[in-house]
Amino acid sequence: MTRNLRDDIDLVAQASIAALRAPSVLNTQPWRWRLAGAHAELWADRSRQLEGLDPDGRLLLLSCGTALHHAAVTLHSEGYDADVDRLPDPERPDLVARVRRGAERPAEGRLAAAVQRRRTDRRPFADERPADEVLDELRAVAERHGVHLHIVREDQLTAFAAAVARAGAVEHADARFRDDVRAWTTRPRVNGDGIAAHSVVAAGRRTIAPRDFEMDAPPFVDAGAGTDRGTVYALLVTDGDEPRDWLAAGEAMSDVWLTLTDRGLAASPISEVIEVVPVRQALRALLGGVGNPAIAMRIGVPVSSDAPMSAEQRRHLANS
Numbered sequence: 001m002t003r004n005l006r007d008d009i010d011l012v013a014q015a016s017i018a019a020l021r022a023p024s025v026l027n028t029q030p031w032r033w034r035l036a037g038a039h040a041e042l043w044a045d046r047s048r049q050l051e052g053l054d055p056d057g058r059l060l061l062l063s064c065g066t067a068l069h070h071a072a073v074t075l076h077s078e079g080y081d082a083d084v085d086r087l088p089d090p091e092r093p094d095l096v097a098r099v100r101r102g103a104e105r106p107a108e109g110r111l112a113a114a115v116q117r118r119r120t121d122r123r124p125f126a127d128e129r130p131a132d133e134v135l136d137e138l139r140a141v142a143e144r145h146g147v148h149l150h151i152v153r154e155d156q157l158t159a160f161a162a163a164v165a166r167a168g169a170v171e172h173a174d175a176r177f178r179d180d181v182r183a184w185t186t187r188p189r190v191n192g193d194g195i196a197a198h199s200v201v202a203a204g205r206r207t208i209a210p211r212d213f214e215m216d217a218p219p220f221v222d223a224g225a226g227t228d229r230g231t232v233y234a235l236l237v238t239d240g241d242e243p244r245d246w247l248a249a250g251e252a253m254s255d256v257w258l259t260l261t262d263r264g265l266a267a268s269p270i271s272e273v274i275e276v277v278p279v280r281q282a283l284r285a286l287l288g289g290v291g292n293p294a295i296a297m298r299i300g301v302p303v304s305s306d307a308p309m310s311a312e313q314r315r316h317l318a319n320s
């Protein structure tokens with residue numbers, strides 16, 4: 001099929017619009033898309049970086065990685081590879097990627113459909129554990145991005161739970177961390193970003209508590225009947241610890257999350273264990289000192305699949 005420049009421009013515009021639904025730390029959406037002919041350029045927006053929680057910009061680049069992968073998935077659904085140049089210009093490190101239509105391929109729409117359904121689900125999941133075959137598939141999905149998905153083993157669970165609790169306590173006691181959370185949980189609604197009260201969930205009956213957003217209002221969402229007994233905790237682990245690795249971790253996270261959504265599972269990230277440096281180091285030790293944990297996720301069978309979480313707000317295209 002012959003396509004002209006106009007078609008290519010429409011295609012990358014469509015991909016960057018779909019990418020607005022990508023998950024990001026505290027829903028900061030720390031990216032900007034610029035359409036440049038047949039390319040879309042993805043830029044890191046440093047004005048949206050969390051100074052206390054994310055001084056190195058790890059979670060910022062991870063978030064940009066989820067947006068990049070969401071854009072790629074849209075091209076796949078239209079029957080094209082995504083031709084991506086990552087961090088192409090050392091002089092301009094905030095130019096995260098250039099994306100354009102690649103070669104034709106069979107259209108694959110399942111993950112693009114999952115983009116619309118995926119939510120951060122902070123409710124406790126079911127007693128039933130995700131099937132081993134699906135966990136194996138998620139591992140393979142992460143590996144496609146050169147990232148390893150380590151499922152926390154039974155004998156590592158106590159240490160992992162202690163790491164989450166310690167990170168929460170450190171953040172609670174430190175104004176730098178609290179200020180970031182406060183700033184992004186009190187954004188004016190018109191901005192279309194930040195965390196709204198409607199997505200914060202009561203702790204419920206579980207051993208690893210969800211992030212405390214310290215909202216003024218009580219949690220809006222009922223924890224439901226889940227106990228988290230079947231929930232698995234996973235770490236996305238990179239070989240290196242550079243911006244390129246954080247970006248890859250974000251792409252892997254998006255791929256894993258959309259795939260598990262397509263398979264009927266649900267998830268929510270746990271990034272406080274990465275934000276607090278000594279805790280991040282403790283997790284590295286838990287992995288035997290091999291690899292660098294980029295983010296943790298809880299993955300499970302949703303109890304309330306008939307009552308999906310409501311969609312978190314997003315910026316309009318004109319502001320992104």
Ligand SMILES: Cc1cc2nc3c(=O)[nH]c(=O)nc-3n(C[C@H](O)[C@H](O)[C@H](O)COP(=O)(O)O)c2cc1C
Binds near residue numbers: 027311
């Ligand atoms: C890098 C990254 C870190 C995140 N960290 C956390 C976290 O520690 N706790 C949490 O509950 N959600 C976390 N989230 C989920 C975001 O809050 C969520 O993606 C955002 O609010 C948009 O909501 P949605 O995912 O339902 O679209 C994280 C997401 C990303 C991409």
